[in-house]
Amino acid sequence: MSDEKGEKKPVRKVSRVESAAILLMSLGEADAAQILKHMGPKEVQRVGAQMAQLQNVTQDVVEHVTTEFLEAVGGQTGLGIGADDYIRTMLTQALGEDKAASLIDRILLGGNTTGLDTLKWMEARAVSDIIRYEHPQIQAIVISYLDPDQSAEVLSNFDEKVRLDIIMRVAALETIQPQALQELNNILEKQFSGGTSAQTSRIGGVKRAADIMNFMDSSLEAPLMESIKDVDADLGSQIEDLMFVFDNLKDVDDRGIQSLLREVSSDNLILALKGAEEDLQEKIFRNMSKRAAELLRDDLEARGPVRVSEVEAAQKEILTIARRMAEAGEIMLGGGGEEML
Structure with a gap:
């Protein structure tokens, strides 16, 4: 589109997720379906x-x-290489052995999703219903196996006492015998007609509990943390130390902050910064253009008092985006016990 002078207007900002959606819609149903087959839940x-x-x-x-897509793949020498060894090595280096294993099976071996993996494709409410009447230790294993954001959503469907019991058991889990995990997997496969067997034996732990807590709604997270401390103050402190909170964003490098800001809406950013420490606010301002920083300062002052619940919700939304970007390798989170590789 051009203006009256014939100059081309700049294209509006498009997030990575929106870009992927537009590209898939442009490809057509058949080709889009083939791509989606190789993506995670x-x-x-x-x-x-x-x-x-x-x-x-x-x-x-x-x-x-x-x-943008053509430019991104244009220089990729790996495009078109079909060697299994290449794909195995690439996925393992990118995702680690545990995460890559089931994906390699599906792509290279044509294996079906395992019973436990099938849960990752289900709505949180459905997963909650499936494990609701299982033994608490089984519930803890399932919660540990799911991705932290899904685990948090599943836990939100249980009452407070059950949530406390499960998260305490998750924190206490370190390893599980392969036979026990396989037995659980087999039970689930009977329900879902799954295929290949799961090999993971290390599961749970304090870090996993902290990751799950990170994704819980503030209204559930605070009372749950208080209950954990009532039962085991030391464990509560360990989990709290490992949680990545909004203030920890000040430990993210400048490039990471700039990438994150491109994915965050202005309204959410204003609300989130209303409850942020001054040093974090300044870090955000430094990583914006002078004009954008001035506008943000003005908007912050003009906003006036806001509810604490609104601030917490905005901060949670930004942290969710940050964690997803970190999982995709787009930024590196620092502080909050984040593991360094």
Whole structure:
């Protein structure tokens, strides 16, 4: 689109998730389906939700997204290499052995999703219903096996006493015998008609409990943490030390902050910064253009008092984006006990 002088107007900012959704919609059903087959449950859910929200996408935006994609893959020498060894090595280096194992099975071996992995594709409410009447230790193993954000959502469907029991058991888990994990997997496979066997034996732990707590709604997280400390003050402190909270964003490097800001809405940022420490606010300002920083300062002052619950919700939303970007290797989170590789 051009203005009256014939100059091309800049294309509006498009997030990575929206870019993926636009690209898939442009490819057509058959090709898009082939790509989605090789994506994990969280990625499919995020991209699918974004595809459902797309409307009035201009031709300029489609051309911009397509051009960016072609530029990104244009220099990739690995494109078109079909060697299994190459794919195995690439996925293992990118995801680690545990995360890559089931994906390699599905892509290279044509294996079906295991019973436990099938739960990752289900709605949190459905998972809650499946494990609701299982032994608490079984519940803890399942919660440990799921991704932290899904685990947090599943736990939100239980009452406070059950949540406390499960998260305490998750924190106490270190390893589980392969036979026990296989037995649980077999039970689930009978329900879901799964295939290959799970090999993971290390599961749970204090760090896992902290990761799950990170994704819980503030209204559930605070009382749960208080209950944990009532039962075991030392464990509560360990979990708290390992949790990545909003203030820990000041330990993220400048490039990471800049990448994160591109994915965060202005309204959420304003609300979140209302409750942030001054040094974190200054770090955010430093990583914006002078004009954008001035506008943000003005908006913060003009906003006036806001509810604590609104601030916490905005901070949680930004932290969720930050963790997803960290999982994708786009930024590195520091502080809060984040493991360094």
